[in-house]
Amino acid sequence: MTALLSNLNPEQLEAVTWPHQSALILAGAGSGKTRVLTTRIAYLLQSGHAQPHNILAVTFTNKAAREMVARISALLPVNVRGMWIGTFHGLCHRMLRAHYQDAGLPQAFQILDMADQLAVIKRLLKARQLDDKALPPKQLQWFINHAKEEGLRASQMPADDSFNQLLAECYLAYETICIREGTVDFAELLLRCYELLSRNEILRDHYRNRFQHILVDEFQDTNRLQYKWIKLLAGIDAQQPAAVFAVGDDDQSIYAFRGAYVGNMRALERDFNIAKIIRLEQNYRSQGNILDAANALIANNKGRLGKNLWTAAGQGEPVRVYAAITDMDEAGFIVDEVKALHAEGIALSEIALLYRSNAQSRVLEHSLFNAAISYRVYGGMRFFDRQEVKHALAYLRLMILPDDDHALLRIINFPPRGIGTRTLEKLQDQAKMLDTSLWQTALKTHEKSQSTKGIAGFVNLIQTLQQQCEGQPLPEIIRRVADHSGLIAHYQNKQTESERIENLKELVNAATSFVHEAEDDSLTAFLAHASLEGGEHQADNQQDAVQLMTVHAAKGLEFHTVFISGLEEGLFPHDNSRNEPNGLEEERRLMYVAMTRAQQRLYLSYAESRMLHGQVRMNVPSRFVDEVPEKLLKNLRITHFSGRSYGQYAAEIGYKADTYTDQRRKTTTPTISKLAAKNLGEQGLDIGQQVSHAKFGVGTVINCEGNGSDMRVQVKFNQVGTKWLALAYAKLTPL
DNA sequence: GGCCTCCGTTTTTTT
């Protein structure tokens, strides 16, 4: 026991040994959050306060869940299997499988991922003859998911105007489809589980009795339904409620855009009568200057629970800032620094290049590639999202749940077997008339036919596959399906598709390792695994490489050196965040997360001009750079120019932004430097200059076009956004 | 059925 608790600081120790009561742990970045969580579990077990089966621990990602299991196992020899440790979705799924009948689901119910869900929605909208303008599929998807996250069913949706009525009707139609097909989307896993527990007293009491300790990781990222689920399971109104041990950091809440509700932290405090929040403020990751910078930045946010990170390590190096001329120049600078760091002995994998949006990675990749520095980009297409893999999975799903129209439609004519749009329409019409699934309809109308063509051929194929795979081991089932479905042959006929065949083989490999690792190695379990664990492609290249990722993807990670690039107004903070309530504060938290990833060295950079969406844009440095106290910064521009003038350096890096061509309109417009020098100069203006406008207030000139009386300038106003103004009319006063 | 062209979009993302 003493070994377990040694080396904890006083706050960590208080959290770990907290009595059998609910607790809220405010755990700053790098404060040993995971350590506290896992040591708490080990402490409960070792001290005899709890048995493994009394413990439920919930995370957001499978990776976090796996890490938790691994670290507990390392702390003490315990049967981890007795504990329920997993993601919200994974745990809800587990309950629904165990009680599928009580939950009103077929035994072989299947999980729809976001793409599957969108496809179902598109099909639904098409059937109702609603085009994109009447109701965009994405919007309906968002509406349905948000409704579910609020715990609302279609029948509870307001229909106060015609559009809301339309939304409610479509939601209802969607629910009907899912029920008939036996499919469940991500939000449904949670809502269904919540409803199951709230309606079924026996089950509820069973689980309440069992889970006396509920531990929640990244609590700030919970949505309202997840919180209600925790509350229900903990049974705050019960005689002996479970102890909820919630660990989170309101300053690192960066998922409001997908429904996370930070207010849950306050709600927990209130609902669970938490008298004292435990704050973990000692940071074991970053050096002083980096923390001071991050603290100063986040202090600009309002309504925080309040927390100030400190470190026992020294101040370390200053935060380095580079003002680039172009995005290419910015990338070039970063690559130069990476080279220098690597030469000093820093491993490439200890260097992270962070950016706000994925599109920004390209310039960086380009420069790294040319410099022959190995790098790895995170994000992008995941294994189980690939079309060939999804096709194969659709065959498998249809075999065990033939009423899944979504799966059927995906493959009824893939590979092509002569079932065209008209045949399909006929089948769908018949199904509607018979009020049954497409599969049942196909059976009824083509059962007698022995034909190997068309729908009858498809029915025969699926039935044959069902028979052939009966009782076979999982990898063998997948091998047969990939082969007999004609998928392999189809891709073999195309020269460019050889990678897809490799992926189908990889799917067999995935099944092989799944059989070795999973407790339940059924096909149903494998399909659930494919949906829920979407395939973090972990195993690949161990080689030393620079890490490229969005700031979101970097959450929870740490690196010796971190570069945050593209720190420009409009990019970071992103323009779109302005339309969202508290959008700027979320952007700032994002910046806070990015900065606190760095251990020893932090670089901030921005570019004056950047190619975005095929157009050169002039940008103003991000306010986030200004929010870092000057005394913590070190400006590298002068050093990097090494004595040259701006003009000399610009010429050297080939910066010729005299004109840019709008490909769409085939027009060439003179931009910045020349015009700025000539025409703008005549007006007493310049790019980058602060100006004042009677109505719009203060702003910065960021672009211009035309000349003479037609001349217009683009001004980024501090209050009202970016506007094009005709100089002949608008009265701009240089400041 | 497959290929081509035009057009619109473009933040972040896990389950």
Added chain:
DNA sequence: AACGGAGGCC
């Protein structure tokens, strides 16, 4: 710039 979707054409 780049990608995806829709619609037209052979």
